Amino acid sequence: MTSTSPTFDARGLADILDASSPEQLDALDFGVIAFDAESKVQRYNAFESQAAGLSPQRVIGEPLFTNVAPCLNNFMVAQRFEDAADEGSELDDTIDYVLTLRMRPVKVKLRLLASANGVAPGMRYVLVQRR
Amino acid sequence: MIGAADSVESLRAEHEALMQFLYLAPVGLVQAGIDGEIVMINPISAQLLMPLSPDGCLTNLFTALEGVAPGLRLECAQFPKPNGMVFEGVHIHLCAEDRRGTPQILSLTLLKLDDARVMAVIQDVTAEVRRERQLRQSDAWLNAILTRISDYALAAIDRQGRLCDWNDSIARVTGFGEHIVGSPYSIFYPPDAMTNEHLLDRLREADSNGWSMDEGLRLRADGSQYWCSALIAPLPDREAFGDDPSAPAYCLILRDISDKRAATEKRRQAAFCDHLTELANRRAFFEAAELEFDRAAHTPRALALIVFDADHFKHVNDRYGHPAGDRVLCDLAGVLRDTFRAVDTVARLGGEEFAVLLPSTGIEQALASAERLRLAVSTRLVAADGAEIAYTVSAGVAVLDAGAGGIDLLLKRADEALYQAKAAGRNRVAAWTDELTHHADTPQRSRNAG
Numbered sequence: 001m002t003s004t005s006p007t008f009d010a011r012g013l014a015d016i017l018d019a020s021s022p023e024q025l026d027a028l029d030f031g032v033i034a035f036d037a038e039s040k041v042q043r044y045n046a047f048e049s050q051a052a053g054l055s056p057q058r059v060i061g062e063p064l065f066t067n068v069a070p071c072l073n074n075f076m077v078a079q080r081f082e083d084a085a086d087e088g089s090e091l092d093d094t095i096d097y098v099l100t101l102r103m104r105p106v107k108v109k110l111r112l113l114a115s116a117n118g119v120a121p122g123m124r125y126v127l128v129q130r131r
Numbered sequence: 132m133i134g135a136a137d138s139v140e141s142l143r144a145e146h147e148a149l150m151q152f153l154y155l156a157p158v159g160l161v162q163a164g165i166d167g168e169i170v171m172i173n174p175i176s177a178q179l180l181m182p183l184s185p186d187g188c189l190t191n192l193f194t195a196l197e198g199v200a201p202g203l204r205l206e207c208a209q210f211p212k213p214n215g216m217v218f219e220g221v222h223i224h225l226c227a228e229d230r231r232g233t234p235q236i237l238s239l240t241l242l243k244l245d246d247a248r249v250m251a252v253i254q255d256v257t258a259e260v261r262r263e264r265q266l267r268q269s270d271a272w273l274n275a276i277l278t279r280i281s282d283y284a285l286a287a288i289d290r291q292g293r294l295c296d297w298n299d300s301i302a303r304v305t306g307f308g309e310h311i312v313g314s315p316y317s318i319f320y321p322p323d324a325m326t327n328e329h330l331l332d333r334l335r336e337a338d339s340n341g342w343s344m345d346e347g348l349r350l351r352a353d354g355s356q357y358w359c360s361a362l363i364a365p366l367p368d369r370e371a372f373g374d375d376p377s378a379p380a381y382c383l384i385l386r387d388i389s390d391k392r393a394a395t396e397k398r399r400q401a402a403f404c405d406h407l408t409e410l411a412n413r414r415a416f417f418e419a420a421e422l423e424f425d426r427a428a429h430t431p432r433a434l435a436l437i438v439f440d441a442d443h444f445k446h447v448n449d450r451y452g453h454p455a456g457d458r459v460l461c462d463l464a465g466v467l468r469d470t471f472r473a474v475d476t477v478a479r480l481g482g483e484e485f486a487v488l489l490p491s492t493g494i495e496q497a498l499a500s501a502e503r504l505r506l507a508v509s510t511r512l513v514a515a516d517g518a519e520i521a522y523t524v525s526a527g528v529a530v531l532d533a534g535a536g537g538i539d540l541l542l543k544r545a546d547e548a549l550y551q552a553k554a555a556g557r558n559r560v561a562a563w564t565d566e567l568t569h570h571a572d573t574p575q576r577s578r579n580a581g
Binding site: 052053055067069070071072073074075076097098099102103104105107 | 153157
């Protein structure tokens with residue numbers, strides 16, 4: 001990808017990702033999981049697929065917090081998305097976390113993105129960068 | 132014939148399916164070194180452990196669970212066999228209050244594979260335990276009816292819990308004579324095992340459940356003690372007596388079950404005691420607290436909580452080693468047991484942190500008890516490999532506000548007071564005040580204070 005490739009901590013990243021093609025997402029050097037209001041996974045980029053050892057076909061359309069990444073189903077991650085949705089507020093938090101990629105504990109930074117309700121019913125994102 | 136590319140592809144697909152199987156397993160699975168260092172871990176484990184992990188890492192299983200299950204490392208190290216089940220389905224209590232589906236109780240199974248490796252299974256069993264608890268109540272009731280009994284005392288008591296009459300069965304089982312008519316039924320209990328409020332709580336519980344049962348040491352007239360199961364049930368025809376406050380309203384049945392005690396105690400010990408100190412564990416503490424808060428919600432009364440923390444405990448461990456540190460904790464546990472009443476719940480909450488729940492106790496009395504404990508500890512010397520270790524404790528005291536909050540809030544306040552005692556130089560007792568909560572740099576958990 002060219003130098004216009006957005007970084008993990010870029011401002012307005014949700015909008016950039018919304019507008020990116022699958023090829024552009026696959027070229028990023030961090031994991032991208034996009035999911036809809038029902039928590040169904042809609043996009044899953046190559047970086048994340050490679051790290052987790054799961055092909056996108058196994059993941060797309062599945063509920064994120066129960067069938068794809070149950071490790072995020074607690075108050076530190078899933079609850080934040082629920083709270084933001086309940087309050088109709090925007091979510092843009094970055095937290096330190098440990099993922100169990102291929103059953104190995106891997107320290108990562110997670111960026112949690114959700115737009116405010118009522119604006120656009122946009123994608124929600126969990127972005128994954130290794131620390 | 133199948134080509135090499137096809138077989139690699141089918142291996143790859145199989146591997147991916149296996150991986151997904153592990154990702155989706157609805158129980159936590161961990162493989163770790165004998166020292167707890169995590170080698171492999173599945174997502175449910177991370178879901179359950181990450182909120183507990185004090186360092187935000189999942190590098191070590193025992194470290195991740197240290198705050199809620201302090202004895203694991205020791206128990207694993209002391210397991211005598213070369214391989215086998217270290218423990219199975221041990222319950223770990225996390226917090227007392229339901230926070231929107233947050234797990235409250237985890238079950239942990241630890242299997243030693245060999246000298247170098249262990250496997251763990253972790254599950255959220257909150258709902259299951261709640262169901263079990265209800266069943267246990269029914270079991271106790273059936274036990275009371277069905278177990279062979281050699282003798283029992285039957286007494287009638289009035290609405291205030293006073294004995295209405297006396298008969299031969301009371302004399303046989305308890306040795307008390309006729310003069311006890313008019314006394315509260317607490318005369319059958321050791322003096323420190325019953326409060327005036329508890330006396331009435333049991334009557335109310337009998338009213339709402341149809342019966343109330345407890346088991347424990349009871350007192351005979353000659354001062355000797357016996358293990359007793361006591362049942363209180365409302366009398367069916369008590370309305371016939373009208374409003375007469377001294378008319379019989381309940382029957383009380385006392386059964387001497389001393390010979391069953393060993394078995395009962397062993398079961399209790401396994402489920403409700405801390406492995407190292409044999410004090411109450413977190414589970415027993417939070418169950419006792421829940422009961423006290425339920426009772427206080429119905430009939431307001433004083434309730435105090437003291438948290439104790441051994442000062443500079445890390446220093447003791449570093450200088451004298453963990454076995455010596457454990458001896459200090461056991462010594463502290465002994466002083467706690469001697470200082471507090473039978474009706475108080477003395478528990479080890481984690482590491483070097485202890486808590487005592489004192490029913491029907493106000494701030495003055497709680498501060499005095501905490502101070503007595505602190506003073507007693509400051510004179511102790513614990514022998515360890517030729518050395519004698521002196522140690523001190525700090526304490527934080529909080530009392531229940533009229534109706535406000537639950538055990539988590541009370542614990543938080545006691546922790547804030549404890550932090551205050553630590554900050555003021557340790558080896559002292561502090562009471563919670565309003566200002567402490569608004570003090571910005573109070574850490575969430577006192578154990579960070581050292």
